Amino acid sequence: MSNVGEAVAANLNRVHQRIAEAATGAGRGLGDISLVAVSKMQPIERVEAVLDAGQRIFGENRVQEAIARWTPLRPRYPDLRLHLIGPLQSNKVRDAVGFFDVIESLDRERLARRLAATMEETGRRVPCLIQVNTGEEPQKAGVAPAELADFVGFCRTEIGLEITGLMCIPPVDENPAPHFALLADAARRHGLAHVSMGMSEDFETAVRFGATHVRVGSAIFGDREMA
Numbered sequence: 001m002s003n004v005g006e007a008v009a010a011n012l013n014r015v016h017q018r019i020a021e022a023a024t025g026a027g028r029g030l031g032d033i034s035l036v037a038v039s040k041m042q043p044i045e046r047v048e049a050v051l052d053a054g055q056r057i058f059g060e061n062r063v064q065e066a067i068a069r070w071t072p073l074r075p076r077y078p079d080l081r082l083h084l085i086g087p088l089q090s091n092k093v094r095d096a097v098g099f100f101d102v103i104e105s106l107d108r109e110r111l112a113r114r115l116a117a118t119m120e121e122t123g124r125r126v127p128c129l130i131q132v133n134t135g136e137e138p139q140k141a142g143v144a145p146a147e148l149a150d151f152v153g154f155c156r157t158e159i160g161l162e163i164t165g166l167m168c169i170p171p172v173d174e175n176p177a178p179h180f181a182l183l184a185d186a187a188r189r190h191g192l193a194h195v196s197m198g199m200s201e202d203f204e205t206a207v208r209f210g211a212t213h214v215r216v217g218s219a220i221f222g223d224r225e226m227a
């Protein structure tokens with residue numbers, strides 16, 4: 001393996017270790033915590049090193065880039081699981097539904113309707129997480145916490161989407177803990193099993209607050225390449 005490959009595999013091990021330590025400290029088992037390796041804008045050799053090390057769940061934030069990258073790799077890894085973690089435009093819904101195993105960035109009613117219609121039409125049902133704008137930042141995607149109950153109800157009962165959890169990206173300049181607490185609490189109240197939160201800088205905190213999915217990019221792969 002190349003030096004880069006070795007370094008990335010060591011990073012992956014270290015992240016697993018840190019997740020395990022945080023889980024133990026919080027009295028949680030490891031069984032319900034999944035690591036989503038965020039491979040967006042990473043060179044292919046680093047991604048292959050992480051695949052070689054056994055990682056199978058990956059997060060991507062752009063539909064077209066993800067399809068281009070993963071279509072040739074997929075046949076070699078039948079147990080691969082690809083999560084869409086970035087904003088989904090309406091005109092990419094068909095591609096996203098055909099390609100991803102989980103959509104973590106459901107953030108508005110129009111998108112929910114499109115997703116439901118496309119799943120109905122294609123017969124492919126993709127579980128979705130609702131992105132919550134816990135910091136109520138105007139520039140950030142996500143459903144406002146106050147609107148979440150209505151939105152969950154709408155998605156589940158009016159249009160029949162399979163909603164499995166919630167996702168958030170806390171404001172960059174704030175302590176993430178209250179945001180993680182809010183998200184985990186909302187998931188519990190709505191009976192949603194999955195809580196996707198925590199990135200390279202704060203995934204241990206997220207684990208302490210009940211994350212079932214942490215989305216870690218640079219702590220595994222190193223700095224991203226420019227788009």
Ligand SMILES: *Cc1c(COP(=O)(O)O)cnc(C)c1O
Binds near residue numbers: 199200201
């Ligand atoms: C890029 C990204 C991540 C990973 O960020 P790192 O800081 O590199 O771990 C996680 N979640 C989302 C939604 C992202 O866009």
